[in-house]
Amino acid sequence: MHIFILADHAYINGGQSKVAIESALGLAARGRKVTYFAAVGPVDPRLEQAGIAVICLDQFDIDTTPSKLGFLSQIIWNRPAERRLEAALAGLDRHETVVHVHAWPKALSPSIGAALKRAGLPCVYTMHEFFLVCPNGGFYDYPRAVTCHRVPLSLSCIATNCDSRNYARKLVRVGRQVVLDHSGLKEAIGHVITISALQDEVSRPYMPKHPVYHRVDNPIEAQDLGPKDKPGTGFLYAGRLSREKGIEHFCAAADLAGIAPDIAGDGPLMDELKARYPKANFLGWQKSDAVRAHMRAARALVFPSVWYEGQPLTVYEALALGTPVIVSDVCAGREAVEDGVNGLWFKSGDAQSLAQALRRLSDDGEAARMSRAAYERYWARPLTLDRHLDAIEAIYRQALAG
Known part of the structure; x- marks a missing residue:
């Protein structure tokens, strides 16, 4: 079996590239032939050390390009990527090769769709976000700070500035979405992997009917430290300080509950939140090991996110550490939490509802009970890389058989 992986980046710069690279390494360790195709370097040295053939175009992405205006042509149709991909796929055996697309929006562009459609190889797509169906990738209206329920590319969608920056970028993304819908990418995809049930529910109405859908969890890096001896001492937020993450609602709820929240992270709301909530403990940006230590304690x-999310890894990491999670009822993180068992749900965007949850878990008995359940339920079926690889290899075999 030959697995041909496509991603924007050849190094880890976030969750998507981490899953793509770690799965490539895991597949190679299982003796699979793996090719890794990416637009942006540098190349993670572990790939070539593992015997993986790497094709890196050494291009810029949307964040590193020296010219945003000049980058427009690449982000809408990356012709060099199309040509290189077509050449790399030429002659590959469709009975032995599966193409797995992990990411394209930041560099590769919809142009990969044309090459994939012409190649006719079995194709699997992991939906890490919603860019395949939504112009801004999240079904979220940033200026209004609400979940978006508009039909993608409808007149209402096009006329609404939902972008996190400005309407001009929204229109560029609308144009790219139109190009995407005619690129052949959706037609080339035979199997779609979603990382939450919510993602499946939200995206499927805007996809062609032919792909087979699969629900596969991303792997989580977690160390089994055993159950906690006693409940921890504080309520922690860990993540970006931005409106879609709901951090304002946590701060307001903590104020209502008479609690000083612990906040690990940085972002555009940092100064505003510090001024409004002087009792909060702002820890700033933390390395991953430090974040896990804070979670354990x-x-x-x-997790107060007010948008859908994909599969929020911090939720699972906390549960693995025996820490209950208080999660908003609108985001995919709720799927890991059984309300009242290993954590609590609260009404998204409602500080009073969140404050009630904080008060409930202030009780030592409740906190201890939910801590035990968080630990036991996670480790009964841990989200290991091996489990992830078993699932995707089963999908690869199905794709080849089809």
Whole structure:
């Protein structure tokens, strides 16, 4: 079996590239032939050390390009990527080769669709976000700070500035979405991997009917430290300080509950939140090991996101550490939490509802009970890389058989 992986980046710069690279390494360790195709370097040295053939175009992405205006042509139709991909796929055996697309929006562009359609190889797509169906990738209206329920590319969608920056970028993304819908990418995809049930529910109405859908969890890096001896001492938020993450609601709820929240992270709301909530403990940006230490010590992780999310890894990491999670009822993180068992749900965007959850978990007995359940339920079926690879290899075999 030959697995041909496509991603924007050849190094880890976020969740998507981490899953793509770690799965490539895991497949190579299982003796599979793997090719890794990416637009942006540098190349993670572990790939070539593992015997993986790497094709890196050494291009810029949307964040590193020296010219945003000049980058427009690449982000809408990256012709060099199309040509290189077509050449790399030429002659590959469709009975032995599966193409797995992990990411394209930041560099590769919809142009990969044309090459994939012409190649006719079995194609699997992991939906890490919603760019395949939504112009801004998240079904979220940033200026209004609400979940978006408009039909993608409808007149209402096109006329609405939902972008996190400005309407001009929204129109560029609308144009790219039109190009995407005619690129052949959706037609080339035979199997879609979603990382949450919510993602499946939200995206499927805007996809062609032919792909087979699969629900596969991303792997989580977690160390089994055993159950906690006693509940932790604080309520922790860990993540970006931005409106879609709901951090304002956590701060307001903590104020209502008479709690000083612990906040690990940085972002555009940092100064505003510090001024409004002087009792909050702002820890700033933390390395991953430090974040996990804070999670282990916390009474609960609060995940107040007001948009859908994909599969929020911090939720699972906290549960693995025996820390209950208080999660908003609108985001995919709720799928890991059984309300009242290993954490609590609250009404998204409602500080009073969140404050009630904080008060409930302030009780030592409740916190201890949910901590035990968080640990036991996670480790009964841990989200290991091996489990992830078993699932995707089963999908590869199905794609080849089809």
